[in-house]
Amino acid sequence: FFRVFSLERMSTPRLPSLVLTKTVLDNLAALEDAVDSSTAVLVEGLTGSGKTSLISHLASKRNQKLITVNIDDSFDAKDLLGNYVCSETPGTYVVQEGPLTVAARQGRWIVIEDLDLASFDVLSVLIPLIDTGTLCLQDREIPAAPGFRLFATQSLGTAAGASTVPARAKVLSGFNSWAHVVLFALPLAELAHVAHSLHPAMPPLFLEDFLCGLQDMAAVLPKFRLTLRDVLRWSRRVGRCGFTFHQTGYLSHQTRLDVFLETIDCFCSKLPPKEYEELAGAFANKLGISAESRQYYLGLRKPSFRLTEGAVEVGRAILERVGGGAGRLVSASLFAPTKACLSLMECLATGIRNNEPLLLTGETGIGKTFVVQVIAKMVGAQLHVLNLNQQSGSSDFMGGYRPLDVGLVARQLLSQWAALFSSVFSIERNAEVTKAAQAHFRSRKWKSLVAVFTRSSEAAINKLLQEAQAEQQPPPQGAEQDSKPKKALKKAKKKGARRGLVQRWRAFQEQVEQFDRKQRAVSAHFIFQFFEGTLVQAWREGLWLLLDEINLAGSNTLERLSAALEVQRGQLYLSERGDTEGIPMHPNFRLFACMNPPTDVGKKDLPPGLRARFTEIYVPEELDRADLATVVSHYLANLHPNPPVDDIVEFYLQAVRAGAATLS
Numbered sequence: 001f002f003r004v005f006s007l008e009r010m011s012t013p014r015l016p017s018l019v020l021t022k023t024v025l026d027n028l029a030a031l032e033d034a035v036d037s038s039t040a041v042l043v044e045g046l047t048g049s050g051k052t053s054l055i056s057h058l059a060s061k062r063n064q065k066l067i068t069v070n071i072d073d074s075f076d077a078k079d080l081l082g083n084y085v086c087s088e089t090p091g092t093y094v095v096q097e098g099p100l101t102v103a104a105r106q107g108r109w110i111v112i113e114d115l116d117l118a119s120f121d122v123l124s125v126l127i128p129l130i131d132t133g134t135l136c137l138q139d140r141e142i143p144a145a146p147g148f149r150l151f152a153t154q155s156l157g158t159a160a161g162a163s164t165v166p167a168r169a170k171v172l173s174g175f176n177s178w179a180h181v182v183l184f185a186l187p188l189a190e191l192a193h194v195a196h197s198l199h200p201a202m203p204p205l206f207l208e209d210f211l212c213g214l215q216d217m218a219a220v221l222p223k224f225r226l227t228l229r230d231v232l233r234w235s236r237r238v239g240r241c242g243f244t245f246h247q248t249g250y251l252s253h254q255t256r257l258d259v260f261l262e263t264i265d266c267f268c269s270k271l272p273p274k275e276y277e278e279l280a281g282a283f284a285n286k287l288g289i290s291a292e293s294r295q296y297y298l299g300l301r302k303p304s305f306r307l308t309e310g311a312v313e314v315g316r317a318i319l320e321r322v323g324g325g326a327g328r329l330v331s332a333s334l335f336a337p338t339k340a341c342l343s344l345m346e347c348l349a350t351g352i353r354n355n356e357p358l359l360l361t362g363e364t365g366i367g368k369t370f371v372v373q374v375i376a377k378m379v380g381a382q383l384h385v386l387n388l389n390q391q392s393g394s395s396d397f398m399g400g401y402r403p404l405d406v407g408l409v410a411r412q413l414l415s416q417w418a419a420l421f422s423s424v425f426s427i428e429r430n431a432e433v434t435k436a437a438q439a440h441f442r443s444r445k446w447k448s449l450v451a452v453f454t455r456s457s458e459a460a461i462n463k464l465l466q467e468a469q470a471e472q473q474p475p476p477q478g479a480e481q482d483s484k485p486k487k488a489l490k491k492a493k494k495k496g497a498r499r500g501l502v503q504r505w506r507a508f509q510e511q512v513e514q515f516d517r518k519q520r521a522v523s524a525h526f527i528f529q530f531f532e533g534t535l536v537q538a539w540r541e542g543l544w545l546l547l548d549e550i551n552l553a554g555s556n557t558l559e560r561l562s563a564a565l566e567v568q569r570g571q572l573y574l575s576e577r578g579d580t581e582g583i584p585m586h587p588n589f590r591l592f593a594c595m596n597p598p599t600d601v602g603k604k605d606l607p608p609g610l611r612a613r614f615t616e617i618y619v620p621e622e623l624d625r626a627d628l629a630t631v632v633s634h635y636l637a638n639l640h641p642n643p644p645v646d647d648i649v650e651f652y653l654q655a656v657r658a659g660a661a662t663l664s
Contacts, residue, residue: 108147
């Protein structure tokens with residue numbers, strides 16, 4: 001039986017970023033009224049209720065460029081207003097305007113997320129701006145330009161019915177100049193409509209019945225909580241899998257099994273084994289899975305594994321391999337394809353395919369980091385591992401100003417020059433030029449190195465332009481014309497590549513000029529330069545980033561990660577450098593994190609709002625006798641022709657049991 005919500009009557013319009021249901025339209029209307037009536041708008045709502053998304057939608061609707069700032073307890077007024085930073089000229093400083101100053105001067109919209117976490121220093125800057133419309137700096141005052149709007153968001157709780165209001169939020173509520181907007185959560189009917197609108201292949205009747213079942217389960221199971229973010233993640237996964245649905249809501253046996261696997265991955269993977277089996281069993285009953293199938297999929301199933309030239313296949317997940325370095329399989333002595341390992345790899349690969357931030361939790365030494373490294377090597381992705389501790393700061397992620405080593409900049413330029421030079425000139429014929437550049441670099445003769453860069457840049461650009469000019473001249477009379485489409489296409493591609501090379505050489509010339517100015521003055525001054533952090537580099541270049549021991553870092557450091565976890569927005573704002581334009585995310589960027597349970601000294605739970613943005617996977621300790629035998633066999637295969645596998649496994653299991661019984 002299905003509980004019908006009459007989704008057919010909810011024929012509301014839909015834009016690419018938002019499904020406009022009745023509640024969303026009411027929230028949007030309240031936000032528009034607030035924007036029209038006040039310069040400062042305080043948006044409140046539950047965690048994950050779409051506060052920033054609604055503001056972004058309204059900004060797009062009104063053709064406004066939006067500046068987004070994620071703040072935490074470490075933020076102060078300088079981060080919003082601006083500060084003196086090192087200029088390109090050594091020994092001199094210039095004023096780098098902060099995001100709030102830029103927004104006020106240019107009449108743009110700015111969103112300050114999680115304002116309830118801000119220090120009173122930040123609040124003291126906002127009060128006169130809101131009351132008088134003037135931004136007060138140390139040396140001048142800037143009147144807010146027409147069109148300027150200040151938005152602030154704060155969370156009131158993490159679940160429906162929560163009434164937790166931060167202490168500072170009550171202070172903010174006392175400002176009469178704020179226009180307050182409280183966003184209402186979507187009811188179940190509208191939530192089903194949103195999922196159907198985003199993924200039309202999923203029939204409304206199936207969504208209605210399934211979400212009603214989730215609500216009923218949340219009411220009786222203490223370990224299960226229904227959140228908007230989890231439902232949207234589940235609908236995105238199921239909607240993209242291409243399952244066969246019948247419009248009446250009927251599901252075939254195979255489709256039920258496929259949906260069941262995606263469902264337990266989304267809602268159960270974060271739980272320890274006992275709670276996992278309990279909740280997964282409830283989902284099996286809800287989806288009509290037989291007892292035999294339930295027993296097989298929850299306890300006996302071992303995902304298939306196949307590594308081909310073009311893809312890595314683990315169970316139902318397929319990842320395309322990238323780059324030339326993807327061809328090597330991890331050494332068999334290190335990677336043992338056990339049931340538990342392949343199940344974890346399948347779960348990870350599914351999250352990677354859907355571009356979800358992944359959090360692995362579990363005890364020390366059970367292979368959390370190793371599995372991520374194995375998948376990265378198989379796929380051919382470049383993985384950076386950042387080990388966090390109590391002293392880790394946001395500069396490790398985002399970057400900061402550090403003393404400039406001219407040799408480091410010269411090394412980067414030399415590497416870039418070598419790649420460009422080989423694309424235009426023959427390396428064999430110009431071996432003396434490359435040897436001279438390397439010799440100047442090793443002896444730190446920067447002027448001579450700059451001279452080599454300058455001469456080769458001019459020669460390369462002239463050669464490329466002459467080739468382009470020669471191609472534009474008409475062919476002599478009697479010459480055959482390139483009438484074949486393949487030849488014409490090849491010529492067009494070559495022309496486009498040449499044009500791109502000219503642009504790259506000219507950009508390289510500008511970098512050489514900047515380097516020349518710096519190296520001339522470095523002997524008289526101490527130079528600082530902004531270096532992007534590991535997260536920004538991975539975000540920009542499409543690398544994989546693993547944050548190990550993430551719960552050792554301080555809360556202030558972790559709050560800075562929240563923007564990177566909202567990968568659907570695709571923009572990362574680097575306020576540490578004073579940027580007001582977002583950095584677009586590379587489509588290959590993936591983010592992983594590992595943490596141990598908060599039982600050891602210095603380790604704690606992640607903030608709930610931050611943890612909810614991850615797809616969390618609990619990694620249990622390996623105690624299955626068959627899997628342990630597989631691991632021992634793989635590790636000892638090259639050391640002994642007949643290793644005592646059973647004896648080693650039995651000894652290990654006895655040691656684990658003895659430790660659990662005697663150690664506390």
